[in-house]
Amino acid sequence: MVLHSVVITIQGPMNSGSHAPLILLMLEQNLKGHVKRCPLLKQAQSLSLQPFYQKGINAGSDGEEQEEEERLGVDGSRLPIMTVSSEMKRNAVNKMSVTEFCNLIDKIESLHELLCKDIQDSFHMPDVCSLWIKTRVEERKLPFQEKHITQQASIVGNLENIGVFKKSLGRNPSECEEAGEGEEDSVPAVIEFGAGRGYLTQMLADCYGIKRVFLVERKSYKLKADRSLRQNESLMLERLRIDIEDLDLNAVESLQGVPFVAISKHLCGAATDLTLRCCFPPENRKDNSEPRTAKSNFGGLAIATCCHHLCQWKHYTNKRYFSDLGMTKKEFHAITWFTSWAVDANHGLESDLPDTTDCRSHLQSIKEQGNGYANGVEKVLADMEAAKRASLGFKCKWIIDMGRLMWLRERGLDAKIVKYVPPTISPENHLLIARPSNFV
Template identity: 30%
Template sequence: MATSPRPPAAAKLPIEGRCIYFVERKNRFCRMVPAAGRRFCGEHASGAGAEEENNRKRIFCPLDPKHTVYEDQLEKHLKKCNSREKPKPVPVSSLSKEQLENLIKKLRKASEGLNCTLKDQIMSHPALHDVLNDPKNGDSAFKHLKQQASILGNIERLNLLGPRRCFVEFGAGRGKLSHWVDIALQEAEKVYFLLVERVTTRFKVDGKHKNGNSVFERLQIDIQHLCLSKIPVLIKEKLPVVGIGKHLCGVATDLALRCLVETYPTKCKERNEEPVAKRIKNDTMDAENDTLVNEGSKKNELEQWSPVAGIVIALCCHHKCDWRHYVGKEFFKTLGLGSVEFNYFQRMSSWATCGMRETILETSKINIKKRDDQTNDNEEHDHEGYRKTDENPEDLPGLLTVEERKNIGRLCKLLIDQGRIQYLQQKGYDASLQYYTDSLVSLENVLLTALPKQSSTPDSTT
């Protein structure tokens, strides 16, 4: 029978209360929690030469042979295994006319009393004056620049554009928004940028910051695994965070909000997960992170300051929201709604752009033919809401007019966003929705902003 691999002499000791099996591939001990009175977790119990439990046999999971399960618990395991086939949501097009009408009645009733007319906060900023007037820009690049200028103007309107802070750009992509914030701040001291992006991207803008005063770091990580209170620079400098994002796709918005207002800074102290600092491209940060986290005085200081100065996020792709991560569950429940209604509403939210679908697709074809990296800067989420999906409104012939579908789609978006606003308010923020650009520039033109209540400004609410 195999035994646990021998750890190198320099290896850290296993964490108390965790499995003592040394994982050679990760060069550390396993972090799973074993059963009471056991030294090894279930996964490593038999293979490690550890104590057997009444001769119980472990077998490979038939759904995913990468993990094992006790043979006598196989039936129970298959019902909750993460590799099991998930039930697919029933598409809206499969509903009967009566079912669809009842669903729309629920939507309209839930939307009663909501402010459906958002305030215009369409702004600009001098940092983008020259580039906005550059005749070399194509239509697509110009539209993106107008949006970035307005987001930047709103950041300044909320008194969030200043020195001694850390801007965390969620869904950063190429990092254009952080780039313009950096340009606007010019010679400001102690300005840090954390660019969060889970996929490998062409970092076209990153090279421009190597010789600047600001510090840029990229974190290639899914937002749901991001724990800001474990980022060394935030622990060390104790800088207030400003969460920003441009067209933050569906579920990513909810994950970002939770990351900012829940897991930073208190929640992460209670969790023993893989340090986020390991994912930053800096070999010295793991050691620095361990040292800082273990210093009691630093932890006390961290608890005494307000960590999040504000949030400015341009919303996008409500049809990609997920009930599991949605922060507005309590809001939905108070309205008598649950996961079933949410799943329909998030799919129906794409109807808000159905009237423009064909026009946008034709424009996309033209742009592809004219693509030029210097002048035409298309972004990932530009046409996400306009693509044909399984909730294509054309699948409901004769039931709803185009205008009715668009209005229903807008209500779905508004209801989902209102749940986010209620969530932020419960967490101690003054939060609001506003239009930050014209619908001719982008159909995804709603900006979510939030400030801690003690520092809110008169024009931060609608």
């Protein structure tokens, strides 16, 4: 007897760093039985029926007509854009000539020196969060490590610092619910993107009396904060199990017309860009570069970025920023790959790394030894000191986030980037914060 196998492709919630569909291999004779009970297929079918599900609505595009045409299949259907993996990025860098590589590094140094100024430390620990933490420690109800608490409190504190949330000075967490009574219209809803177990939202809800909470997360988690949050009868909690790429916020019925604040603690790679586009969709739902003003129900934003090496040209919100700087799609992916050097080892404080002058001096020595690098960029990288690679990685991270910052400002927002925790707590310490410019 000959047994045939079949491949099943299921398109459901996926990792933001890898958008390949899930592929299952099984015997053909078992297919019907599997389809009837497959939980992933049922989940994907259920999701597709939700009014807020629209495949790829926040994905963006390459913005290059020639490549768009090449992605049409033989039957005229549009083929998915392939994710550029870290290995592909590395191989592309290694194929550069030494001159091309040196010119790219020189661009990075110049752009960082020009653009990344006045980036301030902004570590905050609101009094109400300190009281909340102390109470939780005493009651042994703290479900996460101290470094995570510090990051969560500072994200909340930065929102308070720019006026998105009312000052918490002197308020006890147990009094928040009473303080919020009669002020419900002034308390925004909170949408936590990439919410995971929802502990950032839990701190915010407990300390500031938020009345509406939306948790956006593609995965299913155990030991999450939902159980504790649902015990608060005055809190409306809704968990949306969906990839941010496919979420149409305008179609979430319970959110329509409700002022909201978007938050996230560590949105990996392209997930930051997907979230920004989700909060500020263009009118025609295409990834054009025309600035759109923030909607009237947008109340503020605090997003901690991370994993810049996973960023993709297709998803990046501000391609025009890179193009105007004379950077190509290929150079963008090289820059994203360099960012992994910033956090791949313990390099100490960012301020202790080599400065631009030192790095440029190193570049000049490479150019002068051109014959010594006949084997190409791979040899150059192998000879680079770890501290110099780390310095380059940090600068690339700032350049990528500066493009996102400018994109927010183009939409009429009062926005900035800060270092919201010391690098000793987390080297991924960039926080994008924004509020409407007419905020009172």
